[in-house]
Amino acid sequence: MSRPRKCRCVCCKLECDYFKPRGTPRTELVEVCLxxxxxxxxxxxxxxxxxxxxAARQMNISRATFGRIVEAAHRKVADAILHGKALRIESEExxxxxxx
Numbered sequence: 001m002s003r004p005r006k007c008r009c010v011c012c013k014l015e016c017d018y019f020k021p022r023g024t025p026r027t028e029l030v031e032v033c034l035x036x037x038x039x040x041x042x043x044x045x046x047x048x049x050x051x052x053x054x055a056a057r058q059m060n061i062s063r064a065t066f067g068r069i070v071e072a073a074h075r076k077v078a079d080a081i082l083h084g085k086a087l088r089i090e091s092e093e094x095x096x097x098x099x100x
Contacts, residue, residue, distance in 0.1 A: 008037045008059050020086040029086040036091035038073035045070050 020029055037059070044055035056066035080087040 008040070008061055014039075014089060017089040018086065019080075021084045024084065026086065029084075031086045031088050032076050032080040033088050033090045034073060034076050036089060038069055038076065039089055041066060041070040042073045042077070 020026060040059060041055065044050045044058060045052070048055075050058070052063050052066050052070070055070075056063040059066060061069075077087065079085060
């Protein structure tokens with residue numbers, strides 16, 4: 001039996017939750033789904049410039065978990081950019097921020 005998932009503190013607020021390559025109709029695109037906690041990890045690491053230890057503390061998770069989340073997020077964003085895929089940010093919490 002696996003451990004229950006720990007709550008992750010997410011503080012970013014979104015203006016947009018969908019990005020796509022210009023000139024390609026949405027119906028023809030493959031989507032990559034980025035979870036809201038992955039977006040928060042990107043924000044803390046890449047925009048705020050925090051070290052993994054501090055970013056993990058702010059998200060209320062371990063440093064190793066933070067490292068896995070940010071690595072998955074980098075992989076998804078790179079895949080979307082390099083292969084011309086749409087990027088959708090997935091969560092009901094996206095509009096309000098909060099804990100997931």
